[in-house]
Amino acid sequence: xxxxxxxxxxxxxxxxxxxxxxxxxxxxxxxxxxxxxxxxxxxxxxxxxxxxxxxxxxxxxxxxxxxxxxxxxxxxxxxxxxxxxxxxxxxxxxxxxxxxxxxxxxxxxxxxxxxxxxxxxxxxxxxxxxxxxxxxxxxxxxxxxxxxxxxxxxxxxxxxxxxxxxxxxxxxxxxxxxxxxxxxxxxxxxxxxxxxxxxxxxxxxxxxxxxxxxxxxxxxxxxxxxxxxxxxxxxxxxxxxxxxxxxxxxxxxxxxxxxxxxxxxxxxxxxxxxxxxxxxxxxxxxxxxxxxxxxxxxxxxxxxxxxxxxxxxxxxxxxxxxxxxxxxxxxxxxxxxxxxxxx
Ligand SMILES: Cc1cc2nc3c(=O)[nH]c(=O)nc-3n(C[C@H](O)[C@H](O)[C@H](O)COP(=O)(O)OP(=O)(O)OC[C@H]3O[C@@H](n4cnc5c(N)ncnc54)[C@H](O)[C@@H]3O)c2cc1C
Numbered sequence: 001x002x003x004x005x006x007x008x009x010x011x012x013x014x015x016x017x018x019x020x021x022x023x024x025x026x027x028x029x030x031x032x033x034x035x036x037x038x039x040x041x042x043x044x045x046x047x048x049x050x051x052x053x054x055x056x057x058x059x060x061x062x063x064x065x066x067x068x069x070x071x072x073x074x075x076x077x078x079x080x081x082x083x084x085x086x087x088x089x090x091x092x093x094x095x096x097x098x099x100x101x102x103x104x105x106x107x108x109x110x111x112x113x114x115x116x117x118x119x120x121x122x123x124x125x126x127x128x129x130x131x132x133x134x135x136x137x138x139x140x141x142x143x144x145x146x147x148x149x150x151x152x153x154x155x156x157x158x159x160x161x162x163x164x165x166x167x168x169x170x171x172x173x174x175x176x177x178x179x180x181x182x183x184x185x186x187x188x189x190x191x192x193x194x195x196x197x198x199x200x201x202x203x204x205x206x207x208x209x210x211x212x213x214x215x216x217x218x219x220x221x222x223x224x225x226x227x228x229x230x231x232x233x234x235x236x237x238x239x240x241x242x243x244x245x246x247x248x249x250x251x252x253x254x255x256x257x258x259x260x261x262x263x264x265x266x267x268x269x270x271x272x273x274x275x276x277x278x279x280x281x282x283x284x285x286x287x288x289x290x291x292x293x294x295x296x297x298x299x300x301x302x303x304x305x306x307x308x309x310x311x312x313x314x315x316x317x318x319x320x321x322x323x324x325x326x327x328x329x330x331x332x333x334x335x336x337x338x339x340x341x342x343x
Contacts, residue, residue, distance in 0.1 A: 007039035007140070010096070010104045011057075012086055012119075014111070015047040016076050020216050022273050022293070024056055025170040026105040026112075031060040032171045033103065037136050044068065044096070046085045046192075048075055058185045066096065068190045074199065079111055081196045083118040088194065090123060098123065102163040103134075103142070109167070109271065116165040128157055128166040152286055172294055211237055212246040214263055219245030220274045222265055223253055224288075226281020226302065226321065230258045235325055236280065242332060248272065250288050266291035280321050284309025301325075 011026035027043055034041035042064040043057045050067045057065045068089055077085070090098050104119065106112035108130050120127035132154070133145040142159040144166065214220065221240040223233055233247065240247045249259040251266060265272055266288040273293030280301045282288060289312055292298065300313035303320045310316040317324060 005099065005101060007034075007037050007142075008099070008102045009034045009037075009039050009041050010102065011041070011043040011062075012104055012106050012115070013043060013045050013053055014077065014082055015045050015050040015053050017049050018076060019049070019052065022109070022170070023107050024053060025107050026168055027053065027056050027060060027062070028170050029105050029168040030103075031062060033105070033134055036134075037140060037142070040064075042066075042096075044086065044089055046082060046089075047077060048073070054187060058187075062185050065185055065187045066190055067187060068192050070192050073196065077196070078199050078202075079114045079118070081199065082111075083115050083122065084194075084197060085192055086115065086119055087122045088192070089190070090119070098163050100161040100163060101142070104163060104165045105168045106165070107167065108169045113167045116167050120163075120165040123163065125163040125165050126159070126161075128159070128164050131166040131168055147290070169293065170295065209260065212240065212244075214246045214248055214265070214270055214272060217246035217272070217274050219243055219276045219278070220248045220265070220272055221245050221278045221280065222248035222250070222282060223259070223280050224250040224282030225252045225256075226283075227253065227258065228281075230256075232281070232321075233258045235321075239325060239329060242329060245274070245276075245278075248277075250282050264291075272296070279309055279313070280325070282309055283307050284312055 009030040011030040013023060013026055030041045030043065033039070041060065041062045043053065043062055044066045045053050046068045048069060050069070054065055054067065066089060068085060090096055106116045113130060117127045119125065128144050129146050131144045132147055135143045144157045144159055146155045146157060147153065148155050221236050221243065223236045227233060227236065236247050247259065247263055248265040249263045251264060251268065253259050254261050254264045264270060267290040269291055271291050274296055276299060277292050277296045278299045278301070284300070284307060298313045299315045300309040301317045301319060301321050301324055302309055303318065305318045
């Protein structure tokens with residue numbers, strides 16, 4: 001507990017050609033957190049193609065960026081290999097201070113959360129899990145809020161002595177982050193020459209379906225129990241193909257076999273961060289909404305005007321989807337004749 005020292009906040013990021021915008025969330029979160037506690041925001045980037053992340057860190061006015069790489073590394077690195085590289089960097093001495101009030105942020109998701117836990121164990125730190133919000137009291141002590149039971153409860157963790165390892169999403173006010181002095185970021189390039197431990201053998205699997213993948217989609221058309229049957233999902237796949245999006249589903253639709261489990265959105269399914277999420281025949285329970293990024297614009301189509309989804313929706317349509325979707329598709333085709341004809 002060092003309330004009077006300047007707190008260091010680190011974003012730990014795995015860079016590479018497959019990096020998505022959500023993978024950069026720790027940069028935004030570290031910058032925002034450092035501003036609120038008058039601390040210092042730094043980033044440690046491990047992997048190939050770091051330029052996008054370096055530019056974002058510069059634009060956010062981060063103090064230091066360490067770019068750790070080795071041209072001989074495979075792509076992507078596996079979690080245990082990433083943990084080794086991050087742990088070696090953090091344990092390397094004075095250049096990356098790791099004191100009891102230091103906070104390390106990784107991207108929310110299976111990989112980031114696993115690395116956060118592994119690093120906390122390696123470096124005698126405290127794993128905080130997936131954190132929604134950090135707060136500081138007048139004396140600078142930190143608490144962290146974590147949701148439980150699908151967003152129904154908030155748990156507040158009193159962060160006494162770390163270092164702390166947390167997984168985060170992009171903060172709600174990230175767009176407001178302004179560069180302090182974009183020219184002041186020091187970028188340190190480090191060649192990690194220690195050999196990597198052998199990778200676990202991975203056998204690539206053929207995708208069992210040819211529809212657009214949910215991961216990374218900019219538009220998601222998701223169906224719920226209100227779709228009524230597997231045939232309802234055929235209409236969703238058609239709509240998604242026309243709009244250039246991917247199909248998602250609520251838990252009951254996966255249980256019913258209307259869509260594969262890889263398309264489940266929610267607390268026990270996938271977390272998606274498209275620009276637009278069209279929720280059709282979905283009631284909007286906390287467990288489902290927990291899978292949608294707060295920055296996503298939600299369009300809800302539901303025949304019940306009292307459906308909870310309308311509380312979260314930016315645009316709501318009270319209608320039976322069987323009547324509304326054909327009208328929507330006709331309107332779309334009238335507006336975009338060239339694209340809908342496949343030209
Ligand atoms: C531990 C736990 C984890 C869970 N994880 C998840 C998860 O990851 N993802 C998830 O989705 N759920 C999850 N659930 C389940 C969740 O609680 C809800 O049961 C589920 O989200 C409801 O799915 P739904 O909205 O499709 O169905 P319903 O709640 O039954 O809603 C159906 C909606 O369709 C509307 N509708 C019906 N017919 C039409 C029509 N013709 N046109 C337009 N609208 C129509 C209805 O008005 C209604 O609002 C979890 C639950 C628990 C306890």
